[in-house]
Amino acid sequence: MTPPEPPTVPRRPSTSLRPWLRRIGAGLGAVVAIGAALVIWAGLGSPSKLPRVELAVPPQRASAWEDVFARGQRVRLCTLETGEVSGARSMLLRSDHVEFDRAREHEPLPIYAHLVRHPTRGDVLIDAGLSAPFERDPFGDVRAPVSWLHRAMGTRFTLPAGRSLGAQLARLGSRPRQVYLTHVHGDHTAGLGELPRDVEIVTGEGEADDLAGHLGYGHFAEGATLSELSFARGAPMPPFDMAIDVWGDGALWALPTPGHSRGHLSFVVNAESGPVLLVGDASHYAWAFERGIGPRGPSASDEAAGQQSLDRLRELVRAHPSLRVVYGHEAPQVICEISTTP
Numbered sequence: 001m002t003p004p005e006p007p008t009v010p011r012r013p014s015t016s017l018r019p020w021l022r023r024i025g026a027g028l029g030a031v032v033a034i035g036a037a038l039v040i041w042a043g044l045g046s047p048s049k050l051p052r053v054e055l056a057v058p059p060q061r062a063s064a065w066e067d068v069f070a071r072g073q074r075v076r077l078c079t080l081e082t083g084e085v086s087g088a089r090s091m092l093l094r095s096d097h098v099e100f101d102r103a104r105e106h107e108p109l110p111i112y113a114h115l116v117r118h119p120t121r122g123d124v125l126i127d128a129g130l131s132a133p134f135e136r137d138p139f140g141d142v143r144a145p146v147s148w149l150h151r152a153m154g155t156r157f158t159l160p161a162g163r164s165l166g167a168q169l170a171r172l173g174s175r176p177r178q179v180y181l182t183h184v185h186g187d188h189t190a191g192l193g194e195l196p197r198d199v200e201i202v203t204g205e206g207e208a209d210d211l212a213g214h215l216g217y218g219h220f221a222e223g224a225t226l227s228e229l230s231f232a233r234g235a236p237m238p239p240f241d242m243a244i245d246v247w248g249d250g251a252l253w254a255l256p257t258p259g260h261s262r263g264h265l266s267f268v269v270n271a272e273s274g275p276v277l278l279v280g281d282a283s284h285y286a287w288a289f290e291r292g293i294g295p296r297g298p299s300a301s302d303e304a305a306g307q308q309s310l311d312r313l314r315e316l317v318r319a320h321p322s323l324r325v326v327y328g329h330e331a332p333q334v335i336c337e338i339s340t341t342p
């Protein structure tokens, strides 16, 4: 016996709009999924993805810079030149400025890392310079899409053999335990991968939220933690509202110089041989510093902040001519008081 036919459920008549709606919905879903995947991919190795803690600093006391500079500490500095970057120099200046150094517009800019050797704190770095992959490729290990941007802007890196951060530190017998980043642009972070895995990475507060912190050059290892310097813990050191005596002994000072990036830092190495001001990219080269032209920043308000930072740095130098200025990318400015194993 054949079973009775199941009763047929009358189907609602379909309108011709439904399949289209379904297709549009599926299309939108795919676009969102691809967009999300691209954002995740573009941000790989970027500091914005890392956990952050506040760097512990000793209690701060305000004092006068002349007293600080009169008591140089037993700390030594070595600037390490790790290759060059070429591109239009005027692109580094505040975007509303029309004057630029025509004579040197296309001269390459050196890239630095600074090794600081303290008698009890050991070795620390300020910035990390370039790493060995740049010996073989003008974009090194910079990830897309940032490498595409550099290519489109005509920016290229060169690194002679044996000049990577890792190679230079090995020759000096140095194993830094901390690296302080003036900011997270790739020419200051590429060398991170050549440092000991347990190196502590220090940035200014909010630096990882800068545009460059999200785009990602790919230089920050997964599993790393950022230690952020908070100027709320500092002491007033005019012309800066706050500054931080990093170790509490007056040997190394951090100054807030936002603008070129959100949490940009400058440093004073207060050595016995004389104090040195490492301005980082708060001023890329002497021509701009001398004319008081602030650096390029991600927005107009960042550039206004960058101008104020530069004005303060210039005021500090005017008041203390013994302070030697080392610019972010000026040549020649190699100082080295370190030549042997610690």
Ligand SMILES: [Zn+2]
Pocket (backbone or CB within 6 Å): 183, 185, 260, 281
């Ligand atoms: Zn920069």
Ligand SMILES: [Zn+2]
Pocket (backbone or CB within 6 Å): 185, 187, 188, 281, 328, 329
């Ligand atoms: Zn730079």
